[in-house]
Amino acid sequence: MRASVVYSVGALISITLSAYSAPLVYASDPRDQVELKTAYRRPSEIPHPDENRYTPEREKLGKTLFFDPRLSVSGFISCGTCHNPAFAWGDGLPRAIGHGMKTLGRRTPTILNLAWAPSLFWDGRADTLEDQALGPIQAPGEMNMPIGDLLARIKSLPEYGPLFELAYPGEGVSQKTIAKAISVYERTVVSGVSPFDQYIAGNERALTASQKRGFALFNGKANCAACHSSWRFTDDSFHDIGVPGEDLGRGAFLEIEELNYAFKTPTLRNVDRRAPFMHDGSEATLMSVIELYDAGGRVRRPTLSDEIKKLGLTSSEKQDLVEFLKALTSVDDPVMVPAAPR
Ligand code: HEC
Ligand code: HEC
Structure with a gap:
């Protein structure tokens, strides 16, 4: 039994202390390897x-909104300002900088692979992308845009109308359609095939010897x-x-003392493009993250x-782990930013 908690937040907050299934242990037996x-x-x-549901029209509208800075009151902060594809959909800062250049309390997490995420934010306070999307637009610290003003601004840009009509026929420009379109787009933001995936698919040469040792240490x-389990490298806990x-x-x-200082396990996909690390950006490099774990x-x-717990890793083992983490990064096609509707 461990202190961590499997959760489900919603109308009722139910909490189950989970007896966790044992982590996968790396083994030389070929059958275990396959498993x-x-x-x-x-x-x-x-x-x-x-x-x-997904449609290309919804994705297009969602992407246009995601990269449109006019969703902020200042007109210069878009979702993509902080969730920037150039930094694996984070911002490369220790803590996010929002409206009025104010530094926020936490670091911007990546939005990679959220289609599979059961809860959002470092503390898991949102359940779905649809619930979450209007939050940052309205949050005074982030984009600071009152929802009425947002709707008025989007309606004042005639080219948006047809995009909404194609995406959500008959539903018009509303909080709901804005949140839904952004969510459809976010679900399409998936990390590409990395050397690690090629290795998993059977290409033994996709990883270096050091990376393979790192994979063994990791497991x-x-x-x-x-905690960093599954293809997304998170247990969502x-x-x-x-x-x-x-x-x-x-x-x-949750106002539960046993959960103090607990944060969501971040995905490790494309992690070497997202320094500095942790919810507060307090670890500058992957090696310093490994040092944190080695020290317990x-x-x-x-x-x-x-x-x-203290791990007792040698310096070459630490290096192998860092090398392994780098193998989780994909080389993705550049993201094309759509023209802002007039
Ligand atoms: C000023 C920077 C900033 C802007 C602008 C911003 N975000 Fe974020 N975003 C953050 C930070 C910081 C967090 C983490 C907050 C927390 O966990 O308390 C976050 C969290 C998220 C998450 C949860 C990710 C996860 O792994 O749990 C999603 C989804 C998200 N933002 C989407 C958006 C969308 C959509 C927009 C535009 C409507 C947007 N953000 C605008 C900084 C920003
Ligand atoms: C007990 C669960 C747990 C274990 C075991 C664990 N991690 Fe983590 N990991 C987390 C959590 C939770 C965070 C975020 C903590 C925070 O922000 O305060 C994290 C953060 C990270 C980060 C930073 C990612 C980012 O985007 O900020 C990296 C890299 C990482 N872990 C790698 C590892 C490696 C390598 C190991 C093994 C040596 C490991 N983790 C073991 C739960 C765990």
């Missing part, structure tokens, strides 16, 4: 909810897969891993996860 590789295989399709001695600071994360949101966390608190 291990199966656990990391990419899915072939993006799941879209029935209430908001074995270093215990990373206890919340843990205190010993990052210093005052932010209580999941504990503050930087602070010891009663809430520290049972899965975080």
Whole structure:
């Protein structure tokens, strides 16, 4: 049993302390190898909810809105300002900078692979992309745009009308259609095929010897897969891993002391393009992240996860882990930013 919690937030907040299934242990037995590789295989399709199915018209409208800075009151902050494809859909900053150049409390997380995510934000306070999308537009610290003004501004741009009509016939320009279109687009933001995926698909030469040792450590001695599991490298759960600071994360949101300092396990896809790391950007490099884990966390608190212990890694093992993390980065096609409707 570990301190972490499997959650489901919604109208009722239900919490289950989970007996966690044992992490996959790397083994030399070829059968176990096959099992291990199966656990990391990419899915072939993006799941879209029935209430908001995918269409190319919806994706186009959502992308246009995502990159349109006129969704902010200042007219210069778009979703893509902070969730920037040039930084693997983060912003490369320790903590986000929003409206009025104010620094926010947390670092911008990537929006990669959120189609599969059961909860959003570092503390998991939103359940669906549709619920989340209007939040940053209205948040005073982020885009600071009152919803009435937003609707008026979009309606004042005649080229938007037909885009909405093609995407959501008869539904018009509304909070709902804006949130739905942005969500459809976000679900299409998926990390591409990385050397690691090629290795999982059977190409033994896709990883270097060091990266293969790193993969073994990741699933074995270093215990990373206890939390960074599945092809997305996250268990979608919340843990205190010993990052210093005052932010209580999941504990503050649910008002449960045992969950203080717990944050959502971030995906490790394309992670080497997203420095600095952690919810507060407090770790500058992947090597310093490995040092944190090797030390069993930087602070010891009663809430520290049972899965975080001193690891006793050698310096070459640390390097192997860093090399392995780099193998999770895909080379993706450049993202084309649509022309802003007039
Ligand atoms: C000023 C920078 C900024 C802007 C602009 C911004 N975001 Fe974010 N975004 C953040 C930060 C910071 C967080 C994490 C907040 C937290 O966890 O408390 C976040 C979290 C998210 C998440 C949750 C990701 C996850 O892994 O849980 C999604 C989805 C998201 N933003 C989408 C959007 C959309 C859509 C827009 C535009 C409507 C937008 N953001 C605008 C900074 C920004
Ligand atoms: C107990 C669960 C757990 C274990 C075990 C674990 N992680 Fe994490 N990992 C997390 C959580 C939770 C965070 C975010 C913590 C925060 O922001 O405060 C994180 C953050 C990270 C980050 C930063 C990613 C980002 O975008 O900021 C990297 C890299 C990382 N872990 C790699 C590893 C490696 C490598 C190992 C094994 C040595 C490992 N993790 C073991 C849960 C875990």
